[in-house]
Amino acid sequence: MKRMRIFGLCLAAAFAISVAASATASAALPEWEGPGAKAGEKIKSKSGASKLETPGLPPIECKSSKSVGKVLGTKEINKLKVTFKTCSAEAGAKVCSTTETKPGLIKTEPIRGLLGYLKKAGPVVGVKFTPEKPLFAKFVCGSGAGAVTIEVKGATYGEDTGNINVQGKTSKTILRNGGTGESKQEFENFEGEAAHHLESFFNGAGPFASNQQQEASNTTLENLGIKA
Numbered sequence: 001m002k003r004m005r006i007f008g009l010c011l012a013a014a015f016a017i018s019v020a021a022s023a024t025a026s027a028a029l030p031e032w033e034g035p036g037a038k039a040g041e042k043i044k045s046k047s048g049a050s051k052l053e054t055p056g057l058p059p060i061e062c063k064s065s066k067s068v069g070k071v072l073g074t075k076e077i078n079k080l081k082v083t084f085k086t087c088s089a090e091a092g093a094k095v096c097s098t099t100e101t102k103p104g105l106i107k108t109e110p111i112r113g114l115l116g117y118l119k120k121a122g123p124v125v126g127v128k129f130t131p132e133k134p135l136f137a138k139f140v141c142g143s144g145a146g147a148v149t150i151e152v153k154g155a156t157y158g159e160d161t162g163n164i165n166v167q168g169k170t171s172k173t174i175l176r177n178g179g180t181g182e183s184k185q186e187f188e189n190f191e192g193e194a195a196h197h198l199e200s201f202f203n204g205a206g207p208f209a210s211n212q213q214q215e216a217s218n219t220t221l222e223n224l225g226i227k228a
Contacts, residue, residue, distance in 0.1 A: 029228055030115045030125045031074040034167040036224030041071040043080075043220055045173070050084060050214035052152065053177060054200050055184055057208065060096055060141065060150070062087040062106065065214065069113065071224075078132065080111040087139075094142035096150070108137045115226065116190035118159060123228045126159045126187060127173060128196070136198070149203055155196035156212050157187040160226060167225035171218045177211045185211035 031037075045067045052060040062084035069080030084106040087096040098107045110132040118126040136152040156175060163171035176186040183197035199207035 028074070030117065030123070030164075030226050032071060032115070032224060033074075033227040034223040034225050036169075036220045036222035037071060037074060039071060039073065041220065041222065041224070042068060043071065043077055043218055043224075044068045045082075045216040045218045047214050047216040050212070052198070052200070052210055052212055053184070054208045054210040057200075057202065058090045060087060060089045062096075065216070067216070069111070072112075075115045077113040077127075078110070080108075080113060080129075082108045082111065084108075089141040089148070094146070094148070096139050096141040098137065098139045100140075106137055106139045109133045109135055111136065115160075116193075117228070118157065118187045118190060120191050123164070124159060125164055125226055125228050126157050126190075128155055128157050128190065130155045151201040152198055152210065154199040154207075154210075156185060156198050157189070157196075158214075158216075159187065163225045164228050165225065167223040169220050169223060171224075173216045173218060175212045175214045177213050179211070181209075183209035183211045 047065045050062050050065055063086035065082055065084045067080055067082040069077040072078040086104045087106045088094060089096055095103045097103045097105055111129050112132050113127040113129050116128060118124040131153060134153060138151045141148045158173040158175040161172045177184045179186045181188040181195055185197055188195040188197050198210040198212060200210040201207055
């Protein structure tokens with residue numbers, strides 16, 4: 001009887017370990033997969049028009065952008081830097097720039113991207129973008145007495161398409177507005193987590209909830225997908 005009890009306890013322990021391992025594996029998704037899923041692999045992106053919109057204030061619009069980042073582990077990218085071109089506010093009346101020497105050019109600080117489920121049904125997979133430093137970017141719109149210094153921090157979420165459970169060298173990351181949250185971003189969180197959004201400061205006043213609108217086309221040298 002004693003041996004039977006010990007055997008039963010061993011079975012129960014093995015079952016518990018199996019369940020825990022299964023839960024851990026499930027929790028790991030979504031994650032990068034494919035030959036491109038290795039540390040240091042570059043991900044390049046480009047987009048057409050993009051917009052930083054703060055409800056109740058004039059939007060900041062850029063005609064194009066390009067970026068490059070690196071795969072970090074199986075769920076993250078890091079050192080992502082974005083350059084926005086031909087940027088302005090107030091319907092083009094104010095040129096927006098990171099530095100005075102390159103008018104219309106806005107460069108971000110390094111950004112980190114984390115994979116997660118925007119909606120588990122489907123699934124809908126996306127990336128949460130956060131700055132590796134305190135700010136996404138700091139830039140000035142206009143000049144002279146009418147100049148406005150803008151600082152952006154917080155977090156923003158984009159949906160990944162074209163590479164969910166499919167490996168390839170191209171995909172898209174789409175950030176949309178139209179949500180019901182404070183910022184009006186379509187997605188403000190991974191499912192089951194607290195909401196986060198972009199925060200903008202205008203000449204030190206704020207924070208004001210903001211959203212980003214952009215459709216980026218991504219490319220990698222080797223096949224890369226998202227296992228979800």
